[in-house]
Amino acid sequence: MSFEAGGYGEIGIGWGKRPAVIVVDFQLAFTDPAYPLGQSSHIHAAVERTSALLAFARANSVPVATCRTAWCGEKDMILWKASAVRDGMFHGDRPTEMDPRIHDAAYDVNFVKAAPSIFFGTPLVSYLNKAQVDTVIVTGCTxxxxxxxxIIDCFSYGFRTIVPEDCVGDMGLEAHRANLLDVGRRYADVVDAETCMAEIRKLTAS
Incomplete structure (x- = not known):
């Protein structure tokens, strides 16, 4: 039996009336080639494209929430299997700083997280609800x-979930494509940054 035969992906998510952009872990640990996790050209390209999307979103008064991963020390670090995630990721370490191409401290709300999802253990849902957001554009890595x-948490909280493929990045294209294919069947509409900007333009005009 194929996914298509089971009806996966037949129903689109669509856009609501109030979008927001969230940015997952575009911090120096993942975007600066000086660090082991920061050497993916695919992530670098996603940073540049996301930067353009964010500039457009801010110019149109779209809420933006960003996050970075950091820990106080070994005691509160979860049991990651990747050694590079465990090194240099404590509060105050340079790899935990947001990439300046992404972060606008005067506009964005920035959360620190300790687990994979930007939603887990952060006030993100409260922030989105306060802003009356019904549609969330997910960007970032990996x-x-x-x-x-x-994406899964966003879907689970009932938000319309949109993923611009050119604004998310991974260590390898195979993992990137396979995961987008799968979440596109189940939880989100996978589009591109240009589509997101066009939808924001239409919503702003209306």
């Missing part, structure tokens, strides 16, 4: 890890 976890 597609197969923290982005996927955030």
């Amino acid at each position: 597609t197969s890890g923290c982005v996927r976890a955030s």
